[in-house]
Amino acid sequence: MPEAATLEFRGAIKRYPGHEEPAVNELSLTVPAGEICVLVGPSGCGKTTAMRMVNRMIDITGGDILLDDRSVTDREPAELRREIGYAIQQIGLFPHLTVGDNIATVPRLLGWDKPRIAERVDELLELVSLDPGDTRDRYPAQLSGGQRQRIGVARALAVDPPLMLMDEPFGAIDPINRESLQNEFLRLQQRLRKTIVFVTHDIDEAIKMGDRIAILKEGGHLAQYASPAELLMYPADKFVEDFVGADRALKRLALQRVRDIDLWKAATVRVGEPVPGARAKLDDADIDYLLVVDDDGRPRGWLSDRGLSGERVTEEFRSKAQPVVEMDDVLRDALSDLLESETRYGAVVDDGGRVQGILSLEVISHVLQAPPEEVPHGADAFVPED
Amino acid sequence: MTLAQVQIQQREGGTCEANNGFCPDWIADNLDRYVDPFLQHVFLTVTSVAIGFVIAFALALLAHRKRWLLPPLSASSQILYGIPSVALFLLLLPITGRGSVTGLIALVSYTLIFVFVNVTTGLDGVPKDSVDAARGMGLTERQLLWRVEVPLALPEIFAGLRIATTTTVGLAALAFFAGAGGLGEEITRDKGFQSNIAVAGGLAVLLALVLDLLILVVQRLMTPWRRAAM
Amino acid sequence: MAKGGDVSIPLASVFSEFGGAIEFLFKAQPSDLDPNTKVGGVSEMLGLLLNHVALSGAAVAIGTAIAIPLGLYLGHHGKGEFAAINASNVGRAIPTLVLLTVFIAYIGVGFVPIMLALALLALPPVLTNTWVAARQVERETVDAARGMGMTDSQIIQRVELPLSLPTIFAGIRVAAVNVVATATIAPLGSVDSLGTPIISGNVYGADGRLGAAIAVSVLTLAVSGALAALQRAITPKGLKMGAEKPRRRFSPNLRRRETATP
Numbered sequence: 001m002p003e004a005a006t007l008e009f010r011g012a013i014k015r016y017p018g019h020e021e022p023a024v025n026e027l028s029l030t031v032p033a034g035e036i037c038v039l040v041g042p043s044g045c046g047k048t049t050a051m052r053m054v055n056r057m058i059d060i061t062g063g064d065i066l067l068d069d070r071s072v073t074d075r076e077p078a079e080l081r082r083e084i085g086y087a088i089q090q091i092g093l094f095p096h097l098t099v100g101d102n103i104a105t106v107p108r109l110l111g112w113d114k115p116r117i118a119e120r121v122d123e124l125l126e127l128v129s130l131d132p133g134d135t136r137d138r139y140p141a142q143l144s145g146g147q148r149q150r151i152g153v154a155r156a157l158a159v160d161p162p163l164m165l166m167d168e169p170f171g172a173i174d175p176i177n178r179e180s181l182q183n184e185f186l187r188l189q190q191r192l193r194k195t196i197v198f199v200t201h202d203i204d205e206a207i208k209m210g211d212r213i214a215i216l217k218e219g220g221h222l223a224q225y226a227s228p229a230e231l232l233m234y235p236a237d238k239f240v241e242d243f244v245g246a247d248r249a250l251k252r253l254a255l256q257r258v259r260d261i262d263l264w265k266a267a268t269v270r271v272g273e274p275v276p277g278a279r280a281k282l283d284d285a286d287i288d289y290l291l292v293v294d295d296d297g298r299p300r301g302w303l304s305d306r307g308l309s310g311e312r313v314t315e316e317f318r319s320k321a322q323p324v325v326e327m328d329d330v331l332r333d334a335l336s337d338l339l340e341s342e343t344r345y346g347a348v349v350d351d352g353g354r355v356q357g358i359l360s361l362e363v364i365s366h367v368l369q370a371p372p373e374e375v376p377h378g379a380d381a382f383v384p385e386d
Numbered sequence: 387m388t389l390a391q392v393q394i395q396q397r398e399g400g401t402c403e404a405n406n407g408f409c410p411d412w413i414a415d416n417l418d419r420y421v422d423p424f425l426q427h428v429f430l431t432v433t434s435v436a437i438g439f440v441i442a443f444a445l446a447l448l449a450h451r452k453r454w455l456l457p458p459l460s461a462s463s464q465i466l467y468g469i470p471s472v473a474l475f476l477l478l479l480p481i482t483g484r485g486s487v488t489g490l491i492a493l494v495s496y497t498l499i500f501v502f503v504n505v506t507t508g509l510d511g512v513p514k515d516s517v518d519a520a521r522g523m524g525l526t527e528r529q530l531l532w533r534v535e536v537p538l539a540l541p542e543i544f545a546g547l548r549i550a551t552t553t554t555v556g557l558a559a560l561a562f563f564a565g566a567g568g569l570g571e572e573i574t575r576d577k578g579f580q581s582n583i584a585v586a587g588g589l590a591v592l593l594a595l596v597l598d599l600l601i602l603v604v605q606r607l608m609t610p611w612r613r614a615a616m
Numbered sequence: 617m618a619k620g621g622d623v624s625i626p627l628a629s630v631f632s633e634f635g636g637a638i639e640f641l642f643k644a645q646p647s648d649l650d651p652n653t654k655v656g657g658v659s660e661m662l663g664l665l666l667n668h669v670a671l672s673g674a675a676v677a678i679g680t681a682i683a684i685p686l687g688l689y690l691g692h693h694g695k696g697e698f699a700a701i702n703a704s705n706v707g708r709a710i711p712t713l714v715l716l717t718v719f720i721a722y723i724g725v726g727f728v729p730i731m732l733a734l735a736l737l738a739l740p741p742v743l744t745n746t747w748v749a750a751r752q753v754e755r756e757t758v759d760a761a762r763g764m765g766m767t768d769s770q771i772i773q774r775v776e777l778p779l780s781l782p783t784i785f786a787g788i789r790v791a792a793v794n795v796v797a798t799a800t801i802a803p804l805g806s807v808d809s810l811g812t813p814i815i816s817g818n819v820y821g822a823d824g825r826l827g828a829a830i831a832v833s834v835l836t837l838a839v840s841g842a843l844a845a846l847q848r849a850i851t852p853k854g855l856k857m858g859a860e861k862p863r864r865r866f867s868p869n870l871r872r873r874e875t876a877t878p
Binding site: 406465468469470471473476477553557560563570573574579580582583586590591594595598 | 711725793797798804832837
C-alpha cells in the first residue's frame with residue numbers, strides 16, 4: 001500500500017496586506033494519514049486559500065503547516081509541490097500536450113526514465129477507467145469533460161503522492177456524471193488510501209466524500225471539524241446548523257446502508273402452510289404482519305386476516321410487498337420506500353431477492369439515536385458496485 | 387512653386403515599350419536586372435525580421451516578468467508605429483547615413499512592434515488554470531515559461547511574425563529612401579512602365595506570399611494540438 | 617555611419633540638419649535647383665498639408681463607405697468569412713508602393729487614380745473589423761432583438777452597429793493612419809502632398825526632404841491620436857462599463873497571482 005502523509009494546520013494564518021480581516025484565521029486541524037478532509041463553506045470563507053497554503057501556492061503569514069511533522073515553509077516550493085498531487089476544478093490540462101504528456105509532467109520533472117514513465121502513464125489511465133491505447137495520444141480538446149476530469153486526477157496521482165489537494169474537482173461536471181465520478185473516486189480511494197484535502201462549497205458532496213469535514217465561515221474561522229455524522233447530529237452552532245440544512249437527519253441517513261444496521265426479524269409463511277404454525281411465527285417476530293414468500297424465499301405480499309381464516313394459509317394479501325428494500329440501499333432511500341408502503345414496513349432482500357429482515361420506521365429512528373462514531377464515512381461508507 | 391520632376395527613361399524596344407505597355411518580350415530580356423534588387427529586398431526583409439524578432443521576444447519576456455515595463459514599452463511602440471516608414475527612413479539619415487544599415491534599423495523597429503505586441507498578448511492569453519496547475523505541480527517559473535506559456539502562446543507569436551514579415555516586405559519597398567536599395571528602387575525608376583511595375587511589383591507581392599506561407603507551414607508543424615480540436 | 621573614420625556620431629551636424637529642416641517648414645528659401653525659385657515656408661507647407669488631408673480624407677471616406685455596409689451585411693448573415701478575414705492579410709501582402717504604382721502605370725496619374733488607390737488601401741482593415749465586430753455581437757442579444765420583433769435591418773442598425781462601433785472605429789483608425797502615411801508618396805502620381813519635397817528632392821533639397829518627413833510624422837501621429845480619442849468618445853457607455861475582460865470563474869485571481877511564490 002502506498003504511504004500517506006499526515007497533515008497538520010497549526011494556527012495557520014493568511015493575512016493579505018491592506019485587508020483588516022485575515023483570509024484564514026488561526027486554522028488548526030489535523031488530517032490523519034489516509035483520510036479525506038473536506039474543507040467546505042460559503043464563498044469567501046477561505047477554504048481554497050487554506051488548501052493552497054499547503055503546497056505554498058499561497059504562503060502563510062502566521063502559524064505553521066506540517067506535512068509529516070515537517071513545516072512546509074522549510075521546503076523549496078517547487079520541490080514541495082512535486083510531492084503533492086494537485087487537481088483543480090478547471091483541471092488546467094495543458095492543451096498543447098497529449099494526454100500522456102500531461103500525465104507525465106511531474107515524472108519528467110523528477111527525471112524518471114522513459115520506460116518507467118510510459119508504464120506509469122498506462123497504469124494511471126487504466127486506474128481512472130480509460131483505455132490507454134485509445135487515450136494516450138489524444139489532445140485534451142478531443143476529450144469530453146468527464147474524461148478530462150479523469151485525466152486531471154490521473155495527472156495529480158502521477159508520482160503516487162502521499163497527499164492530494166483537490167479544489168472542487170467535480171464542480172464543473174453535470175450532476176449525473178459528477179455522481180459517477182464521485183463514486184469512482186471513492187472506489188479509487190478505497191484502494192489508494194491517500195491523504196486528501198478536498199475543497200467544495202456543496203455540503204452534500206462534503207458529506208459524501210469526507211472522512212472529516214471542516215466547515216469554515218466568513219473570515220476564515222473554523223466553525224466545526226468533525227466526521228459527517230457528528231456534524232449532522234451535533235452541529236456546533238447556528239451557522240453549522242444552517243449550513244448543513246434543515247434535512248440533516250435525512251442527510252445522515254444517506255451515510256448508512258441497510259446492510260450496516262440491525263434489522264427486525266420477519267415472520268415469513270408460504271401459501272398452504274397450516275395456520276396455527278403460521279400464527280406461532282408471529283410470536284417470534286418483531287412485527288404483527290406475516291409476510292408471504294414464494295418457494296425461493298422472495299416476498300409476495302403482506303397476509304391479510306382473511307388469509308388466516310381457514311385451516312391453511314390462503315393467497316389473501318392486504319397489500320403487495322412493494323417496494324422491497326435492498327441491502328445496498330442507503331437508509332434515506334429505504335425510508336422513502338417505507339413511506340410509500342401501506343404497512344410502513346419494508347421487506348429487505350439480499351442479492352438473490354430473498355427476504356433477510358424487515359425495516360421499519362422504528363428501526364430508522366433507532367439508528368438516528370446511535371452515536372456518530374458508529375456511522376461509517378468517506379470511502380468506508382461507499383460500497384462498490386459489482 | 388513645385389517643379390514637376392519629369393524623368394524620361396531611356397529604354398530600348400518597339401511600340402509596346404514606347405507606350406509604357408505590358409511587354410512580355412521586354413520582360414524576358416530584362417529579368418536579370420531585377421535579380422540583385424530582389425536579393426537585396428530578401429536580405430532587408432529576412433535580416434530585419436530576424437533581428438526584430440529576437441529583440442522583441444526578449445523584451446516581451448522581460449515585460450511578462452516585470453509587468454511595470456509593459457505600459458512604457460507598449461506606448462513607445464505605438465508612437466513608433468504612428469511614424470510613416472518613408473519619414474522614418476529620412477529621419478534616420480542625418481544620424482546613421484545612407485545605406486542598408488539605416489534601412490535595417492527602421493525595418494527592425496516596425497518588426498519589433500508587431501512581435502512585441504503579439505508575444506505579450508499571447509503570453510497573457512495562456513489559460514490561467516493551466517498556469518495554476520503547472521505551478522501547483524511544481525514547475526519552476528522558468529519551466530512554466532518554456533514548457534507551458536511559450537508553447538501555448540505560439541499561435542499568437544506566429545501571427546505576429548506573419549504580420550511583421552508581410553508588412554516588412556512592403557516597407558522594404560520604401561527602403562530606397564534611405565539608400566538601402568531593394569525592389570522599390572526599380573519600381574520608382576520607371577514607375578509609369580507597366581512591364582516594370584508588373585515584374586518588380588509582382589516580385590514583391592510574391593516574396594510576401596511565399597514568406598507568409600513558409601511561416602504558416604512552420605507554425606503548423608510546431609502547433610500540432612491546434613488541429614486536434616474535435 | 618560617421619564619415620571620415622570618425623566613430624562618434626557628429627552631434628553638432630545632426631542638430632544642424634534637423635534645425636535646417638525645421639527652418640525650411642517656416643521660412644521659404646531658394647531652391648537648390650534654381651536659386652530664383654523659393655521653396656518651403658509656412659504658406660507652401662500649409663497648401664501641401666491641405667492637399668494631403670483632402671486626398672487622405674476622400675480616400676478614407678470612400679473606403680469606409682464601402683467597407684462598413686458590406687461588412688455589416690456579411691457579418692449579420694454570417695457570410696463571406698474567408699473574404700472578410702483575409703482581406704486584411706491580402707491587403708498587407710501588397711506593398712503600398714506597388715499598389716500606388718500599379719494605379720499609376722495601368723490607370724494613370726492625377727487625383728482620382730491616386731485617391732482610388734488609397735481608398736483601396738483603406739478598405740480591408742475596416743471591412744475585417746466590421747465583419748468581426750458584427751459577428752461578435754452576442755447571439756443572445758440578436759435573438760432578444762428578433763424576439764422583440766425587430767426586422768433584420770432594424771437589428772443591424774439599432775443593435776449590431778452601435779455595439780460594433782468601437783471595433784469598426786479601430787479599423788478606421790488603422791486605415792486612416794495607413795492612408796495618411798501612404799499619401800506621402802502620392803507625388804509619384806503627380807498629386808501634391810506633404811511628400812512632395814521628399815519625392816522632388818532635387819528641387820527642395822535635403823532640408824526640404826527632412827522637413828517634410830518631420831511634418832508627415834507629426835500629421836500621422838496627430839491623426840492617430842485624434843482618432844483614438846474619438847474612438848473612446850463614441851464607445852457606448854454600457855460597453856465601457858463592461859470593458860474589463862470577462863474573468864474566469866476563478867475567484868481571487870488577482871490575489872493569487874500576487875501571492876503565488878515563484
